[in-house]
Amino acid sequence: MAGRNGSATRSKRLRKTWWGYPRENGDVGARNYLLVLSGTLYANPTCERVARTLRHSVALTHPLGRCQIGPDIQRTFETLVGHGQNANAGAVIVIDHHREEGCTADEIAHEIAKTGKRVEAINIREDGGAIDATAKATRIGMEMLRELTNERRQEVSVSKLLLGLNCGTSDTTSGLSHNKATGWVTDQVVKLGGRALLAETTEMMGGEGVLADKCVRPALGKRIWRIVEEMEERILACGVDLRGSQPTGDNMEGGLTTIEEKSLGAIQKAGSAPIVDVIPWAKRANRRSGLHVMDTPGHGGESITGIAAGGSQVLIFSTGGGHTINHPLMSTIRITGNPLSAKLQADTTDVDVTDIFEGAPIEVAGRRVYDEVIDVASGKMTKAEILHEDNAFAINRNGPSV
Amino acid sequence: MPVTAMIIEEGDNVATCLQKVAKGGSVRLMLNGKMGKTLKANQAIPYIHKICIKPLKKGEHCMKYGLSIGVASKDIKVGDYIHVHNIESARGRGDLA
Secondary structure (H helix, E strand, O other): OOOOOOOOOOOOOOOOEEEEEEOOOOOEEOOOEEEEEEOOHHHHHHHHHHHHHOOOEEEEOOOOOOOEOHHHHHHHHHHHHHHHHOOOEEEEEEEEOOOOOOOOHHHHHHHHHOOOOEEEEEEOOOOOOHHHHHHHHHHHHHHHHHHHOOOOOEEEEHHHOEEEEEEEOOOOOOOOOHHHHHHHHHHHHHHOOOEEEEOOHHHHOOOHHHHHHHEOOHHHHHHHHHHHHHHHHHHHOOOOEOOEEOOEHHHHHOOOOOHHHHHHHHHHHHOOOOEEEEEOOOOOOOOOOEEEEEOOOOOHHHHHHHHHHOOOOEEEEEEOOOOOOOOOOOEEEEEEOOHHHHHHOHHHOOEEOHHHHHOOOHHHHHHHHHHHHHHHHOOOOOHHHHOOOOOOOOOOOOOOEO | OOEEEEEOOOOOOEEEEOOOEOOOOEEEEEEOOEEEEEEEOOOOEOOOOEEEOOOEOOOOEEEEOOEEEEEEOOOEOOOOEEOOOOEEOOOOEOOOO
């Protein structure tokens, strides 16, 4: 069985602090990685060579950064900047290839530097080609890691946590068990002055009213209705029935009949916390305590990439079918309440909340998830983190390749 | 032994069966942790799929969580298996637009 007792409840009182790496701008990292960030697909292998050489480093690579226009290249740029700014990156090396208009390593590094962390830009052409650029980045990265690994974790308040929330491979157990346990955790984090970030606009379809009622201002409620409407319009413009894509085939196999049913289960992750902001994909969340909502697609990788760019250090991935999903930079905790999935996907399930179906109260299961969040934020590695299941860095697009 | 089926809100049309149910098998309803009446399943119901607990006429909204999860595409009786064959989404239907 996957870690039902994994996070031993070591104290009866809910922990109000965790141990992280405070940053100059007031953020706190749950990790202290050297991030090797690719500006364009042609720099990906160089980034990977550097990260393979350097212990405690993470490469983020992607197929974009070239021949994109307008809001689409802007979105790629903001996503890369957001990851560089994420507090889990202690220092950053950005590598581009030649001149990536609107998305150069210099421009990306310039934005990341505003956080106060150390960042260097490498250009493969200017730095003498793939081999010399690799050597230069490796040498700089090694010196950065000498400094990073000499830093110590410090005790900080839960108010410094921006907890990401996402579900995936949902089924009918989602709304009854793991999403409810997640909602309980959301409520505790927000009560302690922290923040949570809910996403997946497609899975708000049918639950807009419930979310709008949680908003602290009517204007935010209207924004929830609008982002869902815009998502639905994009779907309708394709001239197809959404079913089969949302709910997905595995959602339907798991008993979910319609997108409305999936949504009403998905929004249980919100708990009863007030919604204090609604932001576009990959935008940095402001510092106000409460639940923030990000406009993302239901695509798990894209959604959690948006959340990581928003600044989350740790994310609960709440899954019916079980999952391998894992963001390379933002620690991703997978939980399930589906007894069959807890067995089949034990390899990557960090917290098992199947006891909810044996009559355990939500707060008992939720407490176990909360303890895991605090432990992982403080340095405990998730199963997928240990396994290098670095599968979920996916940049959302809103324009064509040209 | 009847299979437990969880109701989320009083007034919902459906309950979620926590195990698979054979045709004619009995299903015991549970709401807020309290056991209620027992129903007979009119068809086999797969693992964690839904059973009808309040009848629906074609065109009526099917309620779960106290809210609509779609519209009945045919009349549905108590004890019927509920899924894509008799409930249709009302959202994202580009095929109908």
